[in-house]
Amino acid sequence: MSVLCRKCQVIQINDAEHNGIVQTSASGKQYVSIGIGDDGDHDFKKRLLLDYELSDTLPDLPNLSQSAADGCALCSVIKNEIIRFLGKNAKYTQLLIHKVGYYLNPDPGDKTKPGRNWLHAMFVYFKLQYGEEFAGEDAAYALRLEVQASSTGLERLKKLADTASSVALRDTDNLQLPTRLIDVGLRGPTREVEEPRLVITADYPPLKNEDGARRYNALSYCWGPPEKAKKQLKTETSTLNDRLCQIPLSSMPAAHQDAVLVCRALGIPYVWIDSLCIIQDDKVDWEREAQKMGSVYANAFLTICAAQGDSCLDSFLRRTVPSQVVDVPFTSSIDPSVSGRFSLFVAPDEDPYKHIARDYFGGGCATDFLDPWKPLPTPYRFATSSYDPYNMDIPNCNWSRRGWTLQESILAPRALLFGARMVHVCIGGLWLESEDGSSSDRPFWPPIHLRAGVDEKSAMADTQVEDAWRFLAREYSSRSLTYRSDTFPALSAIAQVWHQMIKGQYLAGLFSSNLHLGLLWRARFGMRTPKQFLEAAAHEQYIAPSWSWASKPYQVTWVFHVRTSFRPKFELLCGAVTVDGVNPYGRLTSGHLLLSTKICKIPSTRLRRVSVFFGFIFPYELLTDDGRRLAHVVFDWRQEYASAPKDPETEEELEDGPIDCLSMVLVSSKATDAKAKIGKDGDVTYQDLLIGLLVLPTGKPGEYKRAGLFFTEESGLCGSIFWDSLEHQKVRLV
Structure with a gap:
């Protein structure tokens, strides 16, 4: 058991002083639950604040150093971590540890088991002083020590x-x-x-x-x-x-x-x-x-x-063993037959900023909690709720x-x-x-x-199943693979499950029944220049057709409100993929969509950077020669926040991508039922939207590959009147 100095012995919990109750688990073993009232209700105070205060001088911390030299395990941990945290920063002269407290997580229990609180962290709250005055709010911190039960191992x-x-x-x-x-x-x-x-x-x-x-x-x-x-x-x-x-x-x-x-x-x-x-x-x-x-x-x-x-x-x-562990004994003051121990340690991490963080308080002004002679404001509001062991681990x-x-x-x-x-x-x-x-x-x-989608289809409407698939694809696209050729095989089992719930063909990570939604994706990161985009398309290993989100080795996301308010503006004449082997959900060698839809050459190449968020950033407006807005556009060859080269005289961006080769393919329409700020001057529109793909020709008649997205107001210059004047054509996307 670790040696503790007299001051640090306060961390040995007296359950009688903290509303402790001896309870019995389902296995018949007794334990003490702390912070639960006599009526069984949980105390809303999630911290056990202990009577601890210590002043010391920086940078050597002689008081903590002497106590550590005398054998106190906790003083040693605190001293080492604060010195590691401050490094060679010599501006601070004084340290004040003004409180120590355990953090509790409540489990309310149910009819089958009693409620219980459990310890998962101890916090050492400290402040720093430089010169003649205490530092400002930025110098209030908390050192977090993790709590681990001693009952580990095979049992x-x-x-x-x-x-x-x-x-x-x-x-x-x-x-x-x-x-x-x-x-x-x-x-x-x-x-x-x-x-x-x-x-x-x-x-x-x-x-x-x-x-x-x-x-x-x-x-x-x-x-x-x-x-x-x-x-x-x-x-x-x-x-x-x-x-x-x-x-x-x-x-x-x-x-x-x-x-x-x-x-x-x-x-x-x-x-x-x-x-x-x-x-x-x-x-x-x-x-x-x-x-x-x-x-x-x-x-x-x-x-x-x-x-x-x-x-x-x-x-x-x-597991990685922490360099310093403080073993704390426990014997219940209520029932001495209930005893054990737990361990305190700093998470094994080279970066002290992972376990020392800014401390926040409520109930008083900033100077209140810097004054050691004033009562501490309550409650402490340090953001500890995310520090349960599961969320720290997984x-x-x-x-x-x-x-x-x-x-x-x-x-x-x-x-x-x-x-x-x-x-x-x-x-x-x-x-x-x-x-x-x-x-x-x-x-x-x-x-x-997502689990519900696997376990019980009846619990989910069709739109929920489709939304869950896009959510899953977004998460999957953010993950890494040792071999990129595994993109579809590593998703094939879950794709098979989802295909049983979603109507239509499975086409390279999308479903034919809702292509008018599935095609509206954007890779959040990736290409920074048109040259990278064109070279990648020519030389990369084939994974998926350009219209599939899986064609990009980056995280993807979809436009907002991808629900039934979207209406298709095309007819799918044919959708086909060629698999490389026996797994219909596995690797591909080719794929195409044949649409009957409306397509037109992009009506202008003039752009203005005006970022609009519609599930992701559309960074440009497409303008007429006299500066009126035609559409909002995003290019697959330009990363979300990357800028095009600038004119050395005007400092305006000069997009160097193949804009003049682009065509616009109409895919969907959507009724906008929420306010959306559109345009540089921030006007608000409730208008319906038209959404589609930007495509580049492959050199074969009527065949294109994806190069971006656009959307426009139905009542705008590139809206319904414009598209109604066009005839449907066959468009092959590869």
């Missing part, structure tokens, strides 16, 4: 797995097994272990049983960048027979080893790992199995998500930024997420519980409406 992991498995989601009698699984080597009632090996499920006798022996877990993890992915252990045609005999655990990369160890610990006899259960150099097998991944994850007993590390070489069971980890893991997380009904801090349980799209006992019923990634 806790089993309890979390039991929490997940307590929700019955699948009928194991009708379980669809993957083509291949890895037998993790559990043998006999004593669970002796052998080396793992690959098995073909249709021919493997133990899998013909009708009990829990058919259960398998699936691993969701990051292969990593190419240089690390090359070190991935794989099954290939030449190694298939060897894998069927044995896969020595020592030969596996760390992520694979950990998955096997988790399965053994939980008593689950099989695990599915993509690199080993799919023959990687057999194109037909790879495409067939990639198409089945939806079923693989949907039928897995648990999905093991390696939410720490950036490649298969990284262990997700071995949303921004490498696993959450990889393309393949999106469909895995959506399709997995039950997941154990191994984060950098702790393990988290998610069921049916909800974060249920974390290793420290914290819990919530709020959605984890993916958003709950």
